[in-house]
Amino acid sequence: MIAQSFNYEAPNTLSEAISLLQKYGDEAKILSGGHSLIPMMKLRFATPECLIDINGIPGLSHIREEGGVLKIGALTREAEVEHSDLLKKHFPIFADVTKLIADPQVRNRGTLGGNLAHGDAANDHPAVMLALNATVIATGPDGERAIPIDEFFFGFYMTALQPDEILTEIQIPIPGGRTGSAYHKLERKVGDYATAGVAVQLTLDDSGNCSAIGIGLTNVNPTPLRAVRSEAALLGKPITDASIAEAAQYAAEDCSPSSDLRGSEEYKRAMVAVLVKRMIHKAMERAGR
Amino acid sequence: MLKQITVTVNGTQHTAEVEPRLLLVHLIREVLNLTGTHIGCDTSSCGACTILLDGKSVKSCTLLAVQANGKSVTTIEGMIQDGQLHPLQEGFKENHALHCGFCTPGMILRATELLANNPNPTEEEIRWGISGNLCRCTGYNNIVKAIQYAGAKMRGEEPASTEPQFV
Numbered sequence: 001m002i003a004q005s006f007n008y009e010a011p012n013t014l015s016e017a018i019s020l021l022q023k024y025g026d027e028a029k030i031l032s033g034g035h036s037l038i039p040m041m042k043l044r045f046a047t048p049e050c051l052i053d054i055n056g057i058p059g060l061s062h063i064r065e066e067g068g069v070l071k072i073g074a075l076t077r078e079a080e081v082e083h084s085d086l087l088k089k090h091f092p093i094f095a096d097v098t099k100l101i102a103d104p105q106v107r108n109r110g111t112l113g114g115n116l117a118h119g120d121a122a123n124d125h126p127a128v129m130l131a132l133n134a135t136v137i138a139t140g141p142d143g144e145r146a147i148p149i150d151e152f153f154f155g156f157y158m159t160a161l162q163p164d165e166i167l168t169e170i171q172i173p174i175p176g177g178r179t180g181s182a183y184h185k186l187e188r189k190v191g192d193y194a195t196a197g198v199a200v201q202l203t204l205d206d207s208g209n210c211s212a213i214g215i216g217l218t219n220v221n222p223t224p225l226r227a228v229r230s231e232a233a234l235l236g237k238p239i240t241d242a243s244i245a246e247a248a249q250y251a252a253e254d255c256s257p258s259s260d261l262r263g264s265e266e267y268k269r270a271m272v273a274v275l276v277k278r279m280i281h282k283a284m285e286r287a288g289r
Numbered sequence: 290m291l292k293q294i295t296v297t298v299n300g301t302q303h304t305a306e307v308e309p310r311l312l313l314v315h316l317i318r319e320v321l322n323l324t325g326t327h328i329g330c331d332t333s334s335c336g337a338c339t340i341l342l343d344g345k346s347v348k349s350c351t352l353l354a355v356q357a358n359g360k361s362v363t364t365i366e367g368m369i370q371d372g373q374l375h376p377l378q379e380g381f382k383e384n385h386a387l388h389c390g391f392c393t394p395g396m397i398l399r400a401t402e403l404l405a406n407n408p409n410p411t412e413e414e415i416r417w418g419i420s421g422n423l424c425r426c427t428g429y430n431n432i433v434k435a436i437q438y439a440g441a442k443m444r445g446e447e448p449a450s451t452e453p454q455f456v
Binding site for chain 1: 312332334336420
């Protein structure tokens with residue numbers, strides 16, 4: 001399969017890339033890892049006039065801690081996320097999630113920024129970023145703009161990014177105290193999109209109450225979904241079997257999965273409930289109860 | 290609009306004028322006539338087109354040739370050195386790790402990076418490591434053995450016997 005013809009630009013700086021975006025507007029696509037975009041172009045679902053390859057722009061693939069915030073450059077490859085000691089230390093959820101994204105070769109190319117900017121509710125990082133309360137940094141002609149993750153996903157393949165903006169960094173607050181995080185997705189085979197996926201991060205205070213909670217759901221809604229009622233059921237209280245069951249039930253009720261080859265709507269809701277329970281337990285174990 | 294690119298393939302520098310939409314696997318197979326790299330699914334699922342790009346295993350059906358500009362590519366044709374099979378090639382041969390052979394170049398290139406990162410992988414690590422490469426003949430067991438064989442050889446150890454074990 002061959003893509004429709006396009007112009008290819010490989011700028012060396014961010015400002016050049018943004019100028020190109022201004023020139024081409026909607027007709028340009030950013031080429032990052034390319035493992036969602038190139039397949040879509042080969043199928044001619046995507047027919048951009050210009051491809052702006054940002055892989056040669058320096059300063060977009062870091063993982064560093066700064067003032068209590070973890071900053072990940074948008075061009076950081078999934079394989080780098082998977083093996084980062086800094087991420088393993090603060091966020092075991094990244095080891096959970098990256099292992100389940102596609103396969104090793106794809107993870108050598110696919111990037112964290114691309115996974116989010118693609119705006120696909122079937123991708124795994126959106127739910128993780130909801131659970132971790134991340135902030136997306138977009139850079140455009142007027143400089144940087146911080147977008148809270150809850151305001152980032154708009155619809156099917158639609159995000160808050162403007163046509164002249166590039167997603168450049170993801171910022172994640174490093175939680176204190178006894179915090180644990182976990183992700184799992186049910187998949188039919190290695191590398192599949194999720195039948196259902198659940199990301200959880202929770203913090204326990206000294207008396208064992210849940211002082212912070214984030215729960216994100218993968219591929220069971222038109223957009224990546226925060227399980228708001230589930231979070232409310234757990235926040236500020238000791239986590240009990242009853243409150244976990246309540247959180248699981250709310251998540252299953254509040255998502256909106258469609259029946260497809262991966263399973264019926266009913267089955268997917270049931271799996272959301274199962275995964276919410278399991279991920280809360282796993283996150284609690286990692287928090288050290 | 291054609292773009293001029295320079296790519297080093299198996300140690301030899303090549304310059305070509307290509308359309309931006311030309312896939313890397315087509316540059317390798319059709320422009321450079323290195324047909325050891327196979328096209329299986331053409332959708333980055335099967336791994337038959339796996340090559341090394343600056344030492345990292347990638348699926349060349351999902352990269353553009355222009356993305357390899359200034360980079361170094363290794364294909365199966367570049368594995369043999371001074372007429373000597375690479376330990377992975379030898380391992381696949383000794384362990385009967387191929388039947389039809391279609392997946393083998395991709396398996397070997399993927400295993401090259403796997404062993405470079407982890408010279409003594411467990412069986413589970415090998416199985417996760419080749420999870421992006423499909424084989425429809427062997428059932429994978431002998432491929433795992435072949436990679437273990439190559440790992441041992443590359444560590445300077447004696448590989449396990451490749452005699453069939455009857456139980």
